[in-house]
Amino acid sequence: MRRGELYRYRDPSGVSGTGVVALLVEFPPNEDGHQWVAVKWLGHNPYIAFWPGIGDLLETHGHLGESEIRWLDPDPFDPEGDPALTNTGLYPL
Template sequence: MIPHRIGELFRHRDVTGTSGTGVVAQITQFSNGMVALCWLGEHPSVSVWDSLEALLAIHGHDGATVIYWDDGAIQEAADHTFDIRKSPASRS
């Protein structure tokens, strides 16, 4: 079982021209691995995913997306490869 955690989905670049850049969504990962994603912005919505890997396979945009977790960890999605490390001082 994984720990329950919350974070922010951050976009370095807007690949589709829809979500924008910076923090574009809030994310919750539950202890069973399921993930809820709440999109921010002009047309907010909520989606639920079976896993973080499934979410990032669709919304990772080949490295344009990073998740900043509330515990200071960073999770990047680059070509469906996931890297977790501690947060730097800046998210720029």
């Protein structure tokens, strides 16, 4: 598992605000390749949601590039450990 944050640069909806708007945990891949993600939303209306992968989460809540994942831990699922991702902590879109 690894931890991360959903960081929003701009909030076009005006609902969740900017900065760190959610905390997340990515689970190891299951037999069909999905890496489920648990997301704890912060702010005035906190809740927890589950997504079948980071791509699915960002497709809905990425606001067309206005948000990104900032990883707090290195990627334990990448045996080669891409140094570019480890150094920035960002999830490539």
